[in-house]
Amino acid sequence: MFVRDFVLLSLTFLLCLFTSRGEELWREDVTGRMNIGVTASGFDQIRLDCGSNNFQVVVETLADFRGVIYTRGSFYSRKAPCFLDANGGRRFRLKIPYDQCNVEDDGEKFQVTLILQHDKELIMPGDGAFALQCDLSAKDSKSFKVSAVSSISLADPDPSGKDVPTHLKSTVSAPNVVVFKPSDIRPRKSPQRIEL
Template sequence: MFCSFVFSKLVTLFVLMVQLSGIVCDKKDGIFQTDIGNQMTIGLSDEGYKSVQLKCGSNSMVVKLETEEDFEGVIYTRGSFSDKKSSCFLDPGYRKGQRSFSIKFPLDECNTHKKGEIYSNTLVLQHDKELIMPGDAAFHLECDYSKPRDVTVNADLQKDNSVVSRISLTDADPSFKEKRRNKRTTAENISDTVILTQDFLKRRKEEL
């Protein structure tokens, strides 16, 4: 498995080098020009990870990931790659046998978006420390605090709120814009915790 994974990454690097060889040199301005975005797409990835778990806290999101193979890349919230702020960016370093990772970030940081009582962010699982390439994965995370419980009246006759947690598979490409949630690639739970696995995605694909 490890050898096949390394081979696939080498093939991807070769493809990337071929694409980069299409760079055009503008002799007049002395500027190298290219539009890699038009030549290479990332797409949705169901490889490289076994499971992703989201736990919605009162003021933070906690994400636990399990990879298929030993991991030597980086994990970060979309838009946080450049500044590499510790709460938004995880570089665990390579250790043999290391396949479980956890990252916790505040609801008011790390490019977390708030719409009403719904907080959302996108987490990127990038296998190379510098480049996003096909095979990298991204997960759209949502913590929805707006749904009332079935039993909503307490001793003070106040309504309490429960949490709906969601994880959707999305594109790791930083230029990708999510238009609507894809039900086929979304795991949802009326709880503060939800898990997205490859087995779940396979079942959803068969059902839909």
């Protein structure tokens, strides 16, 4: 009886030891090397048109896209209009209402972060995020009509939503409609000088 108990106890101890060591190895292998952050890959352009009631967004990818596009905080609900499950294609349209989808409302300024995630379940390095902003407070100085200012900046896709340093945001703004392309991303390489 004593031998059997000793063997069972020893096996249990070894199993616990190997299991905890396996978790440590996984953390060592992935955690130290996996950095989800600002990226300029995987998209051809993001187009934003600030409507009177919603963000009108067109996302164009470089290749056939079978991931998910959603506003930060809407991943688990997986409900339109805050979430789009892409099953192929390169061009996707979303209408994100100013009063839904975790949109930050500052009177006449509305902001939301849009995530472009290539895997349907996991956010990984190479996924993109874009801070979309619609400022409806601008007025045309000649006609006194309200004219929206649309802005797109790079954001961090990490679920913790860390702020992106100003020098990496690469904000593009324009009246009403703005298009953000990889070529808009800073820091850009400066032209090489040729000395004669």
